[in-house]
Amino acid sequence: MNLKLLLPFQIFAEVSGVRRLVAETRGGAFGLLPQRLDCVAALTPGILIYETAADGEVFVAVDEGVLVKTGSQVLVSVRRALRGSDLAQLREAVQQEFLTLDEHAQSVRAVMAKLESGFLRRVATLYDQ
Known part of the structure; x- marks a missing residue:
């Protein structure tokens, strides 16, 4: 899959070769694999996880937004995003910056x-x- 993470003023990340993706919605977390049917989901503030062969698991704290999967393209449009390797630090950032x-x-x-x-x-x- 090809992932494009969009902010209101720039492209935050463009990643190709995404093996899987996990995002959070009001109904809970859900995963995307390359063969999943096309879908749209409203995202809540939380941690977006994607995996590639080159980088392994990558964690991105995201604010509210929308995820759209069409074919092999996944577009995620959010207000704010932070990348990090420490999950505890990212979770704290979501609580401090995005939720309040x-x-x-x-x-x-x-x-x-x-x-x-x-x-x-x-x-x-x-x-x-």
Whole structure:
């Protein structure tokens, strides 16, 4: 299989000769072998594992995203990714960086929610008149 790992702003990795791949979804982890039927899966933050003859097992921490397998091509599109050889370090990175939103992102979401609700209230008063 050929694996292409995409980030919003660049190609994180292009790997050919992938023997197997394991990814995490809301329903649990699942594996892909070269003969598997085509599929699409929504990925959750976790560890993506793929194996090649040259590199052996490779571990990549990924954020939420989508996996698409068509024929021998596997495209994985995620927001963020980190490669590493230490599983404990990668698991910690997933918990710290991917699963918890930083305070800035939470405050921006709160402000946007207030703006949206204020806008909807004003539009509703226009229709009531």
